[in-house]
Amino acid sequence: MATCLDLGAADYLIKPVSSQVIKTLWLNSTRYKKPVRSPDSGDEVAVGTAKHSIPVGDLHNIEERLNLAFSRDEWLEEMIINHYAPPFHHINITKFPRLDTIASQERMSYLRQQYSDWDFCPYDYSEDDLLRCILIAFEDSLAVSGLQNVTVSNDVLQRFILAIRAAYSNPNPYHNFYHAVDVLQATYYTLKNVGLLGSSGSNCPRLNTGSSAEVKRRIHEFLTPNDVFALLVSSLAHDLGHPGVNNAYMINAQTPLALLYNDQAVLENYHTTSLFLLMKKHGFNFFGDQSTGEFKVAPDFRKLVVNSILATDMSAHFEYIRSFTEQNSRLGSTSILDPMREKILFCSAILKCSDISNAARSFHVASRWTDCLMNELKDQASLEERMGYPINMDPEQSETVRAQGQIDFIGKLALPLFQVVGDMIPEMSYCVGKIQSNIATWEHIRDHGYQTHSAMDHNENSISGDSAGTAASNADTIYIEPIIPIMAETF
Numbered sequence: 001m002a003t004c005l006d007l008g009a010a011d012y013l014i015k016p017v018s019s020q021v022i023k024t025l026w027l028n029s030t031r032y033k034k035p036v037r038s039p040d041s042g043d044e045v046a047v048g049t050a051k052h053s054i055p056v057g058d059l060h061n062i063e064e065r066l067n068l069a070f071s072r073d074e075w076l077e078e079m080i081i082n083h084y085a086p087p088f089h090h091i092n093i094t095k096f097p098r099l100d101t102i103a104s105q106e107r108m109s110y111l112r113q114q115y116s117d118w119d120f121c122p123y124d125y126s127e128d129d130l131l132r133c134i135l136i137a138f139e140d141s142l143a144v145s146g147l148q149n150v151t152v153s154n155d156v157l158q159r160f161i162l163a164i165r166a167a168y169s170n171p172n173p174y175h176n177f178y179h180a181v182d183v184l185q186a187t188y189y190t191l192k193n194v195g196l197l198g199s200s201g202s203n204c205p206r207l208n209t210g211s212s213a214e215v216k217r218r219i220h221e222f223l224t225p226n227d228v229f230a231l232l233v234s235s236l237a238h239d240l241g242h243p244g245v246n247n248a249y250m251i252n253a254q255t256p257l258a259l260l261y262n263d264q265a266v267l268e269n270y271h272t273t274s275l276f277l278l279m280k281k282h283g284f285n286f287f288g289d290q291s292t293g294e295f296k297v298a299p300d301f302r303k304l305v306v307n308s309i310l311a312t313d314m315s316a317h318f319e320y321i322r323s324f325t326e327q328n329s330r331l332g333s334t335s336i337l338d339p340m341r342e343k344i345l346f347c348s349a350i351l352k353c354s355d356i357s358n359a360a361r362s363f364h365v366a367s368r369w370t371d372c373l374m375n376e377l378k379d380q381a382s383l384e385e386r387m388g389y390p391i392n393m394d395p396e397q398s399e400t401v402r403a404q405g406q407i408d409f410i411g412k413l414a415l416p417l418f419q420v421v422g423d424m425i426p427e428m429s430y431c432v433g434k435i436q437s438n439i440a441t442w443e444h445i446r447d448h449g450y451q452t453h454s455a456m457d458h459n460e461n462s463i464s465g466d467s468a469g470t471a472a473s474n475a476d477t478i479y480i481e482p483i484i485p486i487m488a489e490t491f
Helices: 002-006 019-031 059-084 101-115 127-142 154-167 177-194 213-222 225-237 247-252 256-260 266-282 299-310 314-331 339-355 363-387 399-424 430-448 450-455 465-473 486-490
Strands: 035-037 044-046
Touching: 101 127, 101 177, 127 154, 127 177, 127 225, 154 225, 154 266, 177 225, 177 339, 213 314, 213 339, 225 266, 225 299, 225 339, 247 256, 247 266, 247 363, 256 266, 266 299, 299 339, 314 339, 314 399, 339 399, 363 430, 399 430
Parallel strands: none
Antiparallel strands: 035 044
């Protein structure tokens, strides 16, 4: 298709030719007539058309012109997306992993327990099991009472999961299907602990008994079961079609996406566009009005998904932290809340934490993700060196430099975020202790070498509730914005 368009084709014919394509071809037969010079004015006009083809106030012609423009936008959008990721193909539901009834029940029960563990690592499981884990998260969401206007059959849900996996097709060391499953798991874990996705069922200890009754009540006031489902979709699709390089590379290379999005949250905008294009392609209209037969995403669903995914742009990290701090104050007061504003911020906070949750996992899990990330950054650095672009990191960096990079990222970016969110969601304050433990481990590696860290008399679960609680309570004292570590641009 792209080749035909490059050669000058105004449209690309496929079989069978749809009615929309025929309409577009008919309109283009007039639009693309060879212009000739008007004998009276010297102006160029299309043969057989008036100089002013759309009279003022002629709504029918205006609608026709807009329909033509929008129909051309569709293939342009698809062509841009397909430039970075393979075209969306038909999804075969039979490819979803199957087990006999007894084996399926046993396996799903086991995976549900594992997926509710904060130390879950997707690399310990097969892709078939990861598909089942995703299904567990969404089935739990669909089982929550109060879900409204949902039209998601089991087959549709399974096709959606398969389509998402197919869209994470690039062989990236870090931003791949496993990362998507990991981020979804962190969101799933958090929602369960807050009581927004059924009972907790997690086996990760917490330092606090839970959110205050008043804060929890206010959260449940503005966050609906539909919003929870939207947040799960956002978490799974937040890096859809990731090319394996960061925004800095996209901007330096002046890629079509960077030009399209004016260098602003290039990849985050692209991931969001990819998700909704995928949903449209496969008819995943979860909350839309299906009575008309036209694909229309529910406005609230779209708004929440778009804003949540855009929040993962690390260039606005500290602005979000300030917004979360302000939200904490509002939730603890009697002020009147704007439901849409609060739900967007709350979901953004959870997704931002989930996106960098590996920094708050136990070190044996966190270090595996660090290896994946470093490999991806090395690949980008090699590409940047070959292209003559600014290099994001030294591909041959020493163990000491690598450890210091982790200390900077975790201490300056992850810790402030989790402290603020831990104030709002005390169930997440356990992560603050994990982060502090990981910083201590990286400091030991920096000073003594990687091989010695396992010999440390260091218990990741030994940080007392008082110390972690003190760290969380000091969240409002740390917002002197540091220089963002270059690694942050990768997320």
